[in-house]
Amino acid sequence: MDTTHPSERIDRFLAVERPALPCIVVDLDIVRARYMALHKQFPAASIFYAVKANPAPHIIAALADLGANFDLASPGEIERCRALGISAARLSYGNTIKHERDIAAAHAAGIDLFAFDSAPELLKLSRAAPGARVFCRLLVRNQGAEWPLTHKFGCDQHTAIELLLRARALGLRPVGVSFHVGSQQTDPRQWIAPIGQAAEIFRACARDGVDLSLLNLGGGLPANYRTLIPDLAAYAETIETALTADFGAARPHILVEPGRHLVGDAGLMRAGVVLVAERPHPGGPRWVYLDVGRYNGLAETQGEAIRYRLRTSRDGGETGRVILAGPSCDSTDIIYERTHYELPLDLVAGDWVDFLSTGAYTASYASVEFNGFPPIRTHCI
Ligand SMILES: Cc1ncc(COP(=O)(O)O)c(C=O)c1O
Structure with missing residues (x-):
């Protein structure tokens, strides 16, 4: 089992501070390093951190200090960035599903960049954010x-071409196209076809007198879970080649909206073992129940989609197959049952299990009080 993770600082914090469990610890130095590495690979691109991945104010502030922009999904995220003193010029309202009143409030706060992907949303934008820059999600x-x-x-x-032309007629400023190849995208080639499609949209709009200038490549860059992933450089090279092939010298301004890639590997979740039991009788499958589950931090284990790397306080001895489950009285609160996981045979209640690379889509995805369990606490160091 690969139990390496990039932060000795997190290990030291856990050993010295002994925080109450369960908790997540995020190393801000790793977030900063990820941002700088991304900037190096995409030097001409504007980086918009997708705040939904982890909205901890310390993370937003650390990225803001490095010059990041922010992709926002809701009034709550907008307020959080504004409260941290981030100017509206650095904010993009990237959710394509917005109340008209929220568009109006964002526009009044100075936000001038909005996503849409349907005619009714475009109409809302034309009414609530007249003259704003808009991009269409493919x-x-x-x-x-x-x-x-x-x-x-x-x-x-x-439809994208039709809507972008209509945006101009409605008094908006159509600036470009966005897409998202899916989060935790393990195949860099998945950017090739959408970049080609975007170039066709640019050409079609230009024929009708609408010159687009912005291409938003979305998120999708991965974190290190159990599946091996290519290097960031492989993503950058594939994207660079596609941009050159499809846009040549007329390259648009590139935006990237990373969430998971900037914060995923920066976090570690430490869970306490509540119970180890063999079901339905001794000798049956070994169930390990933890104090985190689907509803208080591990939402992305739904469908066993995201498979985290694990580490325990008993590592080193003999291991055996386990089913991992959360603490709530809900039988959907099973973390991994089909996926093969082994944990030490001597693991007992009171031990801990670490979920590595849990800085993204964990704390912010937790319920507020399902079964009375409080939201998991995050420590940013
Ligand atoms: C519009 C938009 N941009 C960016 C992201 C971030 O994606 P990722 O975490 O895969 O980088 C998301 C994720 O849901 C999104 O909805």
Whole structure:
């Protein structure tokens, strides 16, 4: 089992501070390093951190200090960034599903960049954010993504062209196209086809006098879970080649909206073991019940989609197959049952289990009080 993780600082914090369990510890130095590495691979791109991945104010502030922009999904995320003193010019309202009143409030707060993917949303934008810059989200395949983000969002190429032209007629400023190849995208080639489609949309709009200038490549860059992933450089090279092939010298301004890649590997979740029991009788499958589960931090284990790497306080001895489950009185609160996980045979209640690379889509995904369990606490160090 690969139990390496990039932060000695987190280990030291856990050993010295002994925080109450369960908890998540995020190493801000890793977040910063990830941002700088991404900037190096995509030097001409504007980086918009997808705040939904982890909205901890310390993370937002650390990235803001490095010059990041922010992709926002809701009034709550907008307020959080504004409260941290981040100027509206650095914010993009990237959710394609917004109340008209929320669009109006965002516009009044100075936000000037909005996503849409349907005619009714475009009409809302024209009424509530007249003259704003808007980009259209394209529906793209999400093959290769461990956490797909398709079919609920995006429109086809033909519709995108029609809507972008209509945006101009409605008094908005159509600036470009976005897409999302699915989160935890393990295959860099998945960016190739959408970049080609975007170039066709740019050309079609130009023929009708609408010059688009912005291409938003979305999120999708991965974190280190159990599946081996390519290096960031492989993603950058594939994307660079596609941009050159499809846009040549007329390259648009590139935006990237990473969430998981910037914060996933920066976090570690430490859970306490509540119970180890063989069911339905001694000698049956060994169930390990933890004080975190689907509803208080491990939402992305739904469908066993995201498979975290684990480490325990008993590592080193003999291991055996386990079913991992959360603490609530709900039988959907099973973390891994089909996926093969082994844990030490001598693991008992009171031990701990670490979920590595849990800085993204964990704390913010937790319920507020399902079964009375409080939301998991995050320590940013
Ligand atoms: C519009 C948008 N941009 C960016 C992201 C971040 O994606 P990821 O965490 O895969 O980088 C998401 C994730 O849901 C999203 O909805």
